[in-house]
Each structure stands twice: as C-alpha cells, then as structure tokens.
Amino acid sequence: MTIPEKIMEHAIEVCQQGIAAGNSPFGAAIATPDGELIHAAHNVVRQTCDITAHAEINCLRGACEKLGKIDLSGLIMATTCEPCPMCAAAIHWANLETVYYGATIEDADTAGFNELHLSCQSLYEQGKSNVKVVTDILRPQCADLFRQWQQGPHPNPY
C-alpha cells in the first residue's frame, strides 16, 4: 500500500464515522508526505448547521488549529471525493502541495448530490494554482461510501 493510500484509509475511516453519525459521506485527512497524520475530519454540514462544513474545510481548519499556522506548505491531503470548488480553493489558500482523491464529482452526482460541475484540476489550471492533483486513489472503496451512506441513518443529500 502506498503512502497516499494509507492516508486515504484515514479519510475513509473518518468518513464512515461520519456516516454512522448521520452525516454526508465525505472524509478527508491531512498528513506529511511520509504519511504522518496531522488531522482527519468528515462533513458536518447537517450536524453543525453550517453550509461550509465540508470534510476538506473542516480538515484544513483542524490542521491550522493543531499546527498553529495558516500556511500548510509541504503537507498533502487525501479526500474520499473530488473536492468541490469551495474545497479546492481552500486547499490552494492553505498551500497544500498535493491533493489525492478517490471518488469523482460524477460519482457524487450519481449518488444524488447536486454538484457544481467544475473539476478540481480545471479550477487549478484556470486559477494558475500550483497545487498538484492525483486521482484514482482507492476509488472503489471511496465510491462504496455512497452505498454505505444510502444504507445508513440519514441518506438524504442536503
């Protein structure tokens, strides 16, 4: 198993905790390039009544708090689903080096989520960002989170 896959396992695990608690099926983890976990978080939009509380946003906020800085240069993120433009831009502002994702915006759309149809890679190219994007990290396991969510306690997209 590669380091990005190991970090993605943290993102999947926290996502499953979120599903069990009635949240939407998205999880993210920030780590060092050699795999040391800094912070993992799941979506809590419904739980906290905060429309901005996507997994990646929560993960960035938690990492900033833990490290006591807003510049997360040199760190990487694994996220179970392709970041939406809100999360993609937040990852850019934090200066993360690379974002690895599993499921795609299309997978989320198929599961019933009303997505903004603008890919993470395209946003970075148009915005002239240096963040690197790597796709297809444990994609089957990540896409399966939507199935687990549909069988969970609260399977309604918000």
Add this chain to the structure above:
Amino acid sequence: MTIPEKIMEHAIEVCQQGIAAGNSPFGAAIATPDGELIHAAHNVVRQTCDITAHAEINCLRGACEKLGKIDLSGLIMATTCEPCPMCAAAIHWANLETVYYGATIEDADTAGFNELHLSCQSLYEQGKSNVKVVTDILRPQCADLFRQWQQGPHPNPY
C-alpha cells in the same frame, strides 16, 4: 441609495472594523431582498488562525447559525470584493439568490493579495449555478478599503 448599496454599506462598515482589528480588508453582509440585515462579518483568517475564514464564509456560517438552517434561499449578499472561488462556491451551496460585489479580484491582486484568477461569474457559468452576480456596487468605496488597510495596523496579505 439602492437596497444593494445599503447592504454594501453594512459590509464596508464591518470591513473597517476588521481592518482596525488587524485583519485583511474584506467584509460581507447577508440580507433579505428588501434590505433587512441578517448578518455581517469580516475576514478573520489571521485573528483565528483559520485559512478558510474569509468574510463571505464567516457571513454564511453566521447566517446559518442565526436562522437555524443551511438553505438560505431568497437571501442576498453584498461583499466588498469579488468572491474567490472558495466563497463563490459556498454562496452557491447556501442557495443565495444574488451576490453583489464592489472591488474586483484584480483590485485585490493590485493590493498584494495572491488571488486565484477565476472570476465569480465564470465559476457559476461553468458550474451551471443559478446564483446571480451583480458587479460595481459602491466600487470606489470598496476599492478604497485596500488603501485604508495599507495605512492600518497590519497591512500584510496573509
């Protein structure tokens, strides 16, 4: 003075409070279409060590909390500067009807902020969002906030 201009005055006022407290020069206000203020907030990235704490994000979070809901359909936002892609997408997720802005991403770039060069309007068009964008609301007053910030206690872009 039009209703959007009146709402923008709230955004400018809260922005000036933020500048005085050492924050970056961005403010936003959410209101009903007839001008009743729901919530106003300024950037607190530096103050709270949270890279996601742009004015618009804070304003959305505050409005969700005050109203006890994540769907802000029918409400509008005035923001002193064109929303970055993070904030533009968050405004979409909250289902705001219209976003009015004053200064542009280019104005922010000129003031020293390292912007993602993707306009709010273009993001909504590409993403197939229904949020309406109205530019040039009190733009001179909004652009002047960058000058006020440069003479304030903490004139360094984060």
